Amino acid sequence: TFVVTEACIQCKYTDCVAVCPVDAFREGANMLVIDPRECIDCNLCVPECPVEAIYPEHEVPAEQQAFIAHNADLARSWPAITRVKAAPADAAAWAEVRHKRHLLER
Numbered sequence: 197t198f199v200v201t202e203a204c205i206q207c208k209y210t211d212c213v214a215v216c217p218v219d220a221f222r223e224g225a226n227m228l229v230i231d232p233r234e235c236i237d238c239n240l241c242v243p244e245c246p247v248e249a250i251y252p253e254h255e256v257p258a259e260q261q262a263f264i265a266h267n268a269d270l271a272r273s274w275p276a277i278t279r280v281k282a283a284p285a286d287a288a289a290w291a292e293v294r295h296k297r298h299l300l301e302r
């Protein structure tokens with residue numbers, strides 16, 4: 197499966213959802229996750245993300261490993277998102293912030 201990591205928080209560009217052939221993305225208030233029960237490992241979403249938030253599970257950086265479980269857990273309760281929507285007005289500013297996982301809204 198593929199995993200959305202910390203970089204997505206407060207950025208939420210949603211370009212990723214436009215290319216997913218199986219509608220695997222799920223939407224939270226300030227981040228998206230991928231439902232591992234749906235993802236077919238096609239890799240199409242990775243180059244779409246402006247902040248490079250998406251990794252194949254086996255390539256998730258060490259400091260981002262917690263997001264493997266976050267994606268699996270949060271995907272169970274968050275609704276599907278299949279259409280691109282406008283990013284938050286301050287998305288570009290948040291793209292520069294490396295440590296923001298404490299802001300994740302469940």
Ligand code: SF4
Pocket residue numbers: 198215216217218219220221230234235236237238239240241242
């Ligand atoms: Fe969807 Fe493919 Fe990305 Fe998985 S790897 S979330 S199937 S676009």
Ligand code: F3S
Pocket residue numbers: 200203204205207208209210211212213227228244245246247248249250
């Ligand atoms: Fe997040 Fe990147 Fe998609 S910022 S919403 S993973 S395009």
